[in-house]
Amino acid sequence: SLSKETYGYQMCLYQNFWCPKFSLEPVIALQRDFQACDTDIFVINMPKTGTTWFKSLLFSLFNRSNEGLLNTQLQTHNPHELILSLEITIYAKDKNPDLTKMPSPRLFSTHLPYDSLPESVKNSKCKIIYITRNPFDTFVSSWHYYSKLENVDNNVGCSSTMEEYFNKFCKGRSLYGPFFDHLMGYWKESLERPKKVLFLKYEDLKEDGVLQMKKVAEFVGFPFSIEEEKQGVVEDLIKLCSIESLKEMEVNKKGKCDPDFENKCFFRKGVVGDAANYLTPPMVERLTKIMEEKLNGSGLSF
Numbered sequence: 001s002l003s004k005e006t007y008g009y010q011m012c013l014y015q016n017f018w019c020p021k022f023s024l025e026p027v028i029a030l031q032r033d034f035q036a037c038d039t040d041i042f043v044i045n046m047p048k049t050g051t052t053w054f055k056s057l058l059f060s061l062f063n064r065s066n067e068g069l070l071n072t073q074l075q076t077h078n079p080h081e082l083i084l085s086l087e088i089t090i091y092a093k094d095k096n097p098d099l100t101k102m103p104s105p106r107l108f109s110t111h112l113p114y115d116s117l118p119e120s121v122k123n124s125k126c127k128i129i130y131i132t133r134n135p136f137d138t139f140v141s142s143w144h145y146y147s148k149l150e151n152v153d154n155n156v157g158c159s160s161t162m163e164e165y166f167n168k169f170c171k172g173r174s175l176y177g178p179f180f181d182h183l184m185g186y187w188k189e190s191l192e193r194p195k196k197v198l199f200l201k202y203e204d205l206k207e208d209g210v211l212q213m214k215k216v217a218e219f220v221g222f223p224f225s226i227e228e229e230k231q232g233v234v235e236d237l238i239k240l241c242s243i244e245s246l247k248e249m250e251v252n253k254k255g256k257c258d259p260d261f262e263n264k265c266f267f268r269k270g271v272v273g274d275a276a277n278y279l280t281p282p283m284v285e286r287l288t289k290i291m292e293e294k295l296n297g298s299g300l301s302f
């Protein structure tokens with residue numbers, strides 16, 4: 001059977017996307033067996049575009065009460081343990097998991113492209129929140145992250161230089177990529193079915209988290225009341241889930257919920273525009289050109 005130990009982060013082209021080899025079996029199992037409920041909510045994105053952050057926000061949004069935010073679980077669990085990934089965690093641990101006992105609404109995450117989602121996710125009334133981030137910062141973030149993998153035979157990046165890794169990214173060869181195909185799949189759905197897919201940008205969350213989280217709360221059918229807004233619950237949510245706050249939590253300083261990465265690896269700078277410190281002008285020019293071609297006429301820009 002496929003395992004991380006055997007395959008590292010090697011990728012294989014599966015259904016037109018680059019699937020990490022260790023996720024292939026879980027992906028096939030979940031595509032075959034997962035049954036979505038109308039009340040399910042999915043956090044979907046490409047790696048390094050804000051998964052951890054958004055999981056903490058969505059979990060806290062649902063786990064609020066009349067007394068405000070209940071942050072105890074966030075203090076003791078990394079966000080990836082609070083909203084589980086279908087392919088990385090649930091179906092990787094158990095090929096036939098019983099998910100029927102999970103409290104409703106069930107919150108899940110996945111990195112699968114739209115076309116590869118199980119049919120029941122596409123066809124039920126469940127909701128999808130898609131997060132994306134500008135490709136420059138996404139690339140730089142993933143470079144830092146995957147270069148932490150040591151002694152692993154992989155073709156994600158750490159065995160190559162940043163230039164080689166950039167070359168692959170530009171050719172669409174990144175985990176769950178091509179990057180632009182992934183986001184265009186969800187962008188189109190969000191335009192056609194706005195009640196089904198909410199499309200968010202990391203940069204917008206950074207700029208006005210309060211506005212974006214009000215939008216999310218409405219979208220998932222759990223809006224903030226006027227009373228909550230007066231009490232500043234939305235602002236508290238943003239503060240609780242800020243990178244500064246999450247980084248300081250003991251579980252994120254010392255814990256490890258992924259065999260390859262300590263929890264602290266999920267929190268680096270958390271800013272917009274860090275790519276300018278790493279990419280050369282020719283690199284920026286090359287990726288800008290690709291981005292313009294891919295997004296041309298879509299109404300989407302970064």
Ligand code: A3P
Pocket residue numbers: 046047048049050051052053137140141142144241242243244246266267268269270271274
């Ligand atoms: P950088 O490497 O640019 O700092 P993912 O969670 O999808 O793996 O994405 C990781 C990126 O999100 C990293 O970006 C990380 O620092 C950033 N991040 C993590 N928590 C965040 C938060 N609370 N607010 C903003 N960015 C955050």
